[in-house]
Amino acid sequence: MTETRPTVLRARGITKRFGDREVLRGIDLDAARGDVVSILGGSGSGKSTFLRCLNLLELPDAGTIEIAGSPAPLAHDARGRARIANPRALNALRAKTAMVFQNFNLWSHMTVIDNIAAAPVHVHGMARAEAVARAHDLLDKVGMTGFAGHWPRQLSGGQQQRVAIARALATDPDLMLFDEPTSALDPERVREVLDLMRALAGEGRTMLIVTHEMAFARDVSSHVVHVRDGVIESMGPPALMFGPDASPVFRGFLSPP
Amino acid sequence: MMGESGTGESGFLADTALAIVAAVPVTLALFVACAVGASLLAGVLVAAQQGRVGGLVARAWIFVFRGTPLLLQIFMVYYGLAALGPVRHGPLWPAFRDPLFCAFLAMTCCCSAYIAEVLRAALAAIPPGQIEAARACGMARWTLGRRIVVPQMVRLALPAYGNELVMMLKSTSLASSVTVLDVTGVAQQVIAHSYRTVEVFCLAAAVYLGLTAALTWLLRRIERRLDPAGGR
Ligand SMILES: Nc1ncnc2c1ncn2[C@@H]1O[C@H](COP(=O)(O)OP(=O)(O)OP(=O)(O)O)[C@@H](O)[C@H]1O
Ligand SMILES: [Mg+2]
Numbered sequence: 001m002t003e004t005r006p007t008v009l010r011a012r013g014i015t016k017r018f019g020d021r022e023v024l025r026g027i028d029l030d031a032a033r034g035d036v037v038s039i040l041g042g043s044g045s046g047k048s049t050f051l052r053c054l055n056l057l058e059l060p061d062a063g064t065i066e067i068a069g070s071p072a073p074l075a076h077d078a079r080g081r082a083r084i085a086n087p088r089a090l091n092a093l094r095a096k097t098a099m100v101f102q103n104f105n106l107w108s109h110m111t112v113i114d115n116i117a118a119a120p121v122h123v124h125g126m127a128r129a130e131a132v133a134r135a136h137d138l139l140d141k142v143g144m145t146g147f148a149g150h151w152p153r154q155l156s157g158g159q160q161q162r163v164a165i166a167r168a169l170a171t172d173p174d175l176m177l178f179d180e181p182t183s184a185l186d187p188e189r190v191r192e193v194l195d196l197m198r199a200l201a202g203e204g205r206t207m208l209i210v211t212h213e214m215a216f217a218r219d220v221s222s223h224v225v226h227v228r229d230g231v232i233e234s235m236g237p238p239a240l241m242f243g244p245d246a247s248p249v250f251r252g253f254l255s256p257p
Numbered sequence: 258m259m260g261e262s263g264t265g266e267s268g269f270l271a272d273t274a275l276a277i278v279a280a281v282p283v284t285l286a287l288f289v290a291c292a293v294g295a296s297l298l299a300g301v302l303v304a305a306q307q308g309r310v311g312g313l314v315a316r317a318w319i320f321v322f323r324g325t326p327l328l329l330q331i332f333m334v335y336y337g338l339a340a341l342g343p344v345r346h347g348p349l350w351p352a353f354r355d356p357l358f359c360a361f362l363a364m365t366c367c368c369s370a371y372i373a374e375v376l377r378a379a380l381a382a383i384p385p386g387q388i389e390a391a392r393a394c395g396m397a398r399w400t401l402g403r404r405i406v407v408p409q410m411v412r413l414a415l416p417a418y419g420n421e422l423v424m425m426l427k428s429t430s431l432a433s434s435v436t437v438l439d440v441t442g443v444a445q446q447v448i449a450h451s452y453r454t455v456e457v458f459c460l461a462a463a464v465y466l467g468l469t470a471a472l473t474w475l476l477r478r479i480e481r482r483l484d485p486a487g488g489r
Contacts (some may be wrong), residue, residue: 055393087398095395105386109408109484119394122404151484171394 005032007066008175008206014053014063016046016230023049024060025230031175031223034204038217038238041227042253047210050227051177054208055097056090059083068096068174095123098168102180104160106152106167112139113148116167124171131170138166142196158189162196169200176200178209214254218242226250273447274460280443281464287361287429287439292422294365299372306377315373322370328431330367335359335435360432368425375421379414380406412483419476423469430465440464 009031016024023046031037039047052058054065056072059082065072070093075085084090106115116135120126126134139145142162152160161181168176181197182190194216201207201220211217217224217238224241226233226249234247241250302318305311322330338344338353352358383406391405433442444461448454 057389057393091395091397093395094393097393097395099390099393101386101390103386105384105390107387107390107405107409108384109412118404119396122400123395123397167394 005034006068007031008033008035008068009054009208010064010066011054012064014050014060014065016049016053016058016060023230024053026063027227027230027232029225029232031206031208033174033206035223036201036205036207036209036221037223037225038221039208039210039225039227040212040214040217040250040253041233045227046230047227048179051099051179051208051210054175054177055094055099056084057099067093070096091123095119095171096174097177098171098173098175099177099179100161100164100168100181102183104152104157104164104184106160106164108152110152111148112144112150112152112155112163115152115163116170119167119171135166135170138169139163141169142166143192156189157185158192161185161189161193165193165196165200174206176205176207178207178211180210180212182211182213214242226253228253269451269453270456270460273444273451273457276443276447277440277457277460277464280438280440281468283357283437283442284426284429284439284468287357287364287432287437288426290361291364291368291425291429294361295368295372295425298365298369299376302369302373303376303380306373318366319370319373322367323374327364327367327428328434330363331360331431331435334363356435356437357432360429360435360437364425364428364432368421368428371421371424372418375414375417376410378417379410382413383409415476415480415483419473419480422476423472426469426472427465 007030009029011027011029014024014027014029015022027046027050029037029050039050041047049058053060053063054067056065056074059074061080061082064074070089072093073085073089075083077083106112107118110118113132113135116138117128117131120131120134121128136148139148142165144159144162144166147155147159147163152163155163165181178197182193185193190213194213197207197209198216198220209217209221218241219238221238223235224238225235226241226247228249234241234250236246240246242254246254302315305315334353335356338359344350344353387409388401388405391401396404429439430441432439433445436442438446440461444457447457451457
């Protein structure tokens with residue numbers, strides 16, 4: 001990673017247990033501004049859990065997280081259970097991130113334009129008129145001009161995901177988290193979302209992307225991370241990870257015997 | 258229509274209709290007061306259910322008021338409480354002596370239990386992903402409740418809630434059992450003098466039909482307004 005770009009994410013020793021099952025077993029990951037990190041791994045390896053730990057949708061049992069200079073307000077009670085030390089700091093931290101979900105999760109009671117303007121207005125305190133104007137620009141950007149007044153359920157999956165990406169961009173986040181953004185889409189709709197994400201990567205957005213789209217990971221990422229059984233099995237630039245010198249385990253994951 | 262029956266017949270029906278229509282404000286006032294009171298109380302019950310102690314209280318409340326007949330509850334408030342010394346001699350006696358107030362109180366408690374169940378079901382039906390999306394962008398708890406949870410809850414609850422309101426409107430007729438002169442009360446009064454049960458009750462029924470039709474129309478308009486995409 002380059003020395004000059006500021007660090008956006010610093011995660012150390014992220015550990016997460018569900019009951020007796022240790023799903024994350026100490027994950028360290030850094031990202032500098034403009035990095036596009038693809039997270040690959042088998043089903044149940046802990047990719048989603050890791051992503052959700054970063055914005056504290058899940059509370060890691062151990063480890064530290066720092067996003068754009070702010071440490072995650074994690075504390076542990078007497079029994080060692082994780083808890084939020086400061087709700088205000090938690091929301092401030094989350095406000096620096098944005099998440100794009102597999103199932104879009106647009107707010108179904110809001111029109112497209114309100115979905116995009118909601119966080120700027122209700123989290124960042126932006127004036128509504130300004131937020132709406134910016135939301136229109138974002139709609140143009142994601143190729144959804146003219147859909148401002150539509151309701152989420154009137155849109156196709158690909159269209160909903162593009163709106164969800166516009167919603168994520170609306171707060172100009174330091175770090176964008178994508179959890180399998182194309183996995184719920186028809187094959188012919190996957191392209192439109194991947195093309196948009198490719199454009200974002202080109203603009204220097206810092207993105208962590210859990211995906212099964214190998215070609216996308218190879219072409220767009222600055223780093224590829226292979227998660228297996230709750231640890232990072234191997235990681236590196238795509239040229240290495242998709243080349244002959246990649247770890248045999250990862251090669252086995254890419255092309256199972 | 259009633260021309261053949263002579264002026265006496267049509268005169269009686271006209272007078273009865275007028276008397277019954279004149280009682281509509283009482284029925285409506287009781288309904289509106291109960292609708293507002295029960296809805297607010299139901300909101301409190303649902304909020305209480307989020308905590309452990311509050312949850313027990315709320316569940317007991319719902320158990321009792323949903324599990325016993327509304328008519329009995331009205332009797333209990335009107336006749337039962339009047340028998341208690343502290344109520345009889347307390348500062349609120351003027352209110353508890355008033356049958357309309359007693360009907361209002363009993364109906365509010367009873368309907369709050371039903372509406373609380375409707376709201377609880379709606380709360381449980383909110384897609385968790387949408388709440389997660391709000392948390393993920395750093396929305397504070399209170400804002401999330403106000404901007405995401407409550408609006409979704411209202412939309413999800415509306416059909417069943419509307420049903421409860423229609424039931425409530427018709428249940429106001431039970432107030433006549435403790436001498437309230439609402440639409441049903443006036444109808445019974447006229448019957449007591451005229452013994453013309455069928456015609457008078459038919460007139461009263463027509464008035465209720467008109468009221469429920471208006472209410473359903475209003476509810477459908479609200480539903481469509483809240484979700485224009487659903488109407489098409
Ligand atoms: N809330 C939860 N409670 C209990 N177990 C959970 C919870 N969330 C995830 N798990 C378990 O943790 C493990 C890792 O899940 P996770 O969703 O992180 O996997 P993943 O790598 O994202 O898989 P996939 O590719 O299928 O999405 C799985 O075994 C899953 O069953
Ligand atoms: Mg997953």
